[in-house]
Amino acid sequence: MTLQEFFQENPRGALAFSGGVDSAYLLYAAASWGQDWRAYYVKSPFQPDFEWQDALRLAEEQGVPMTTLPVDVLEELLVAENSPERCYYCKKAIFRRIMEEAGKDGYSLLIDGTNASDDAGDRPGMRALRELSVRSPLRECGLSKDAIRRLSKEAGLFTWDKPAYACLATRIPTGISITKELLRRTEEGEDFLFSLGFSDFRVRMTPEGGAKLQLPAGQLPKLLKERQKVLCKLKEYYPSVVLDLEVRHE
Known part of the structure; x- marks a missing residue:
């Protein structure tokens, strides 16, 4: 058919x-x-x-x-x-x-x-x-x-x-209760990265409450260039920010 x-x-x-x-x-x-x-x-x-x-x-x-x-x-x-x-x-x-x-x-x-x-x-x-x-x-x-x-x-x-975009709930580790506040942090953090020109990325929360960035390898040089801006913004929402070098999306 x-x-x-x-x-x-x-x-x-x-x-x-x-x-x-x-x-x-x-x-x-x-x-x-x-x-x-x-x-x-x-x-x-x-x-x-x-x-x-x-x-x-x-x-x-x-x-x-x-x-x-x-x-x-x-x-x-x-x-x-x-x-x-x-x-x-x-x-x-x-x-x-x-x-x-x-x-x-x-x-x-x-x-x-x-x-x-x-x-x-x-x-x-x-x-x-x-x-x-x-x-x-x-x-x-x-x-x-x-x-x-x-x-x-x-x-x-x-x-x-348009890059694939899984719902915001996928950024929060299984077993950690989802709240509107956690979703708000995620959306605002990702909106900021979008505003800097990044695409097809994720800002995930770690089990400890920090942020884990996942983005395509080709955007790593840009991330290093914008490192201070990214850290400054994301630390408004997360106590720590790390980079995941094994990028997996869903």
């Missing part, structure tokens, strides 16, 4: 929209080949503001209506306590909220931007999607992350080269 065929067979529905590379291309496809689709963006403490701004811009450019749903995921105790199953409970809360709102709008089909490169396995978030019967057209149609970036560039989407 091609993506065009998917939307011809499913002309209307709801799209769980994040503003990232995958859901942006899915939104473009829905606008191109669908008939009646609405995007739903969940605005929670786990998402930085720039993601919401990107989502708003994309929806406007593609002419697809978008509903913003404020959801305080930290009200879910099983999310806030940050166990290894956090993503499962978070996805459940978010997608149930979208399904509730989409149902009121008359949509019974909900899709998301999971692609063919994503490891299906038994990852908590993927398990939640299966249990809620959320469909993933990009995955069903065999579209990998590289293919989606290429197609997004051809479609003129500004997200085609």
